[in-house]
Amino acid sequence: MLLINLKTLKTAVFGLLIILSVFTFGCGGNQPGQKKRELISFRPYNGINYSEVSRRQRNGLSFNEYGYQLEPQWKLKFVSDDSVSIFSPTKNAFINFPLTRGYDSIFNAARSWLKIRQINKDSITMEILIQKGDSLDVKGTKVFMRFFADNYVKNVLHTDTTTLRKPSRADTLFIHSLAAKATADYTKAFSARQPAEITSKSPLVTVSRRTTKPDILNNFDNSDDYLDPNYDIVIKNAYKDFYFSFTMYIDDKGNLYYGAPLVGFNGDQEREADYIHTSKAVMESYFKFYLNVKPGKTLGIIHSSMVSIHVEGKAKNHTK
Structure with missing residues (x-):
């Protein structure tokens, strides 16, 4: 049923997972003779306000065939290497969440597993990961979250996050195609x-x-x-x-x-x-x-x- 597919998708995309341990990854840990992997540090970016400007699949779309929208919503600020502050639209306030770091730029915050693909003081690209049993699928979901620093949006891009978050032309064309099929067959x-x-x-x-x-x-x-x-x-x-x-x-x-x-x-x-x-x-x-x-x-x-x-x-x- 459509409902089952949607709920399955929702679980996969948001990664609402029970935190077990960052070291229970199926392929985690360093093997004998391998160079030790350092934990990612967010210290250089502490205190910078980042806003999510896009959340897209590998094909560049923010919608799928069921109408589910990958909506950019997050605002965050790294407080330390073990704490991140994330904005809640419902509470209209930032909420501090524990941040647990794993190997290879992987971390857990707000009940979600994420992998840093790129980070600097102007922008961040993260990939959403999902947990399977007691292991973490490090291959990723191929769903990417893009963040810009608020200062970069205002003073370099000279725009605002509302404008940047608007669906793309490709999204609009995709919805038009779905709507045409649904009109022909409810x-x-x-x-x-x-x-x-x-x-x-x-x-x-x-x-x-x-x-x-x-x-x-x-x-x-x-x-x-x-x-x-x-x-x-x-x-x-x-x-x-x-x-x-x-x-x-x-x-x-x-x-x-x-x-x-x-x-x-x-x-x-x-x-x-x-x-x-x-x-x-x-x-x-x-x-x-x-x-x-x-x-x-x-x-x-x-x-x-x-x-x-x-x-x-x-x-x-x-x-x-």
């Missing part, structure tokens, strides 16, 4: 950077969108909620009490198409068929009359996307 939908909006047009229906609470596990960042928008819908005076969870496609015109149930049936095909039939009927009746739907878009381009729906029906004689 099942080729991809995540919208500005998710589809669902609102109620009846006092009998309430709609709310779920949001992830920022915490230490997601580095106080819930900006990737757009990958799987979840909506809770409550319908009063329904024909009976019910509760269904399923995915739903929303095309570029705002039309609704049933996706798949979000519950398991343990091989009970009859129960599954009944669930799909009934929940699809709810979508095609109540949703059509009681909801306003605005399709999602990415880089200003409207396209088909998918949402997850959790709908509760309360019969007229429902006491709660």
Whole structure:
């Protein structure tokens, strides 16, 4: 399913890993007779404010075919060789994180493994690494983070980070191509950077969108909620009490198409068929009359996307 692929990608890109030990790398350590590798030192760059200006794949794109955007967000300042301060947009403040150095320019900070590819007082290029079991894949993800010193941006480039962070022309052309495919076939939908909006047009229906609470596990960042928008819908005076969870496609015109149930049936095909039939009927009746739907878009381009729906029906004689 698309959701599984997206979550797998998210895990790989952000590298939200449990810190075990920097010396448990599968090929770590110096072999007998090899020259000792020195730990990287950030001392020459302590106190310099760096802002991430791009985060791209090896092909130069910041988007993939699922609509996931590698968004440059980080601002950081090395405090010492064992501490780094990283800006949290949610808290609107810098947060100090322990910094653990490994061999060959590898370090861990903010629950992420990174490898310095290039560093000087004006810029840094890092590659995101991922952990596999108790080893670190030093081949890298081929996802690169590019930072410029704030002073360099202002006094040498004479611009600002907002301008530098804008998606490239190649990104725009790529999204246009994905949108064309999704328009021709809604099942080729991809995540919208500005998710589809669902609102109620009846006092009998309430709609709310779920949001992830920022915490230490997601580095106080819930900006990737757009990958799987979840909506809770409550319908009063329904024909009976019910509760269904399923995915739903929303095309570029705002039309609704049933996706798949979000519950398991343990091989009970009859129960599954009944669930799909009934929940699809709810979508095609109540949703059509009681909801306003605005399709999602990415880089200003409207396209088909998918949402997850959790709908509760309360019969007229429902006491709660």
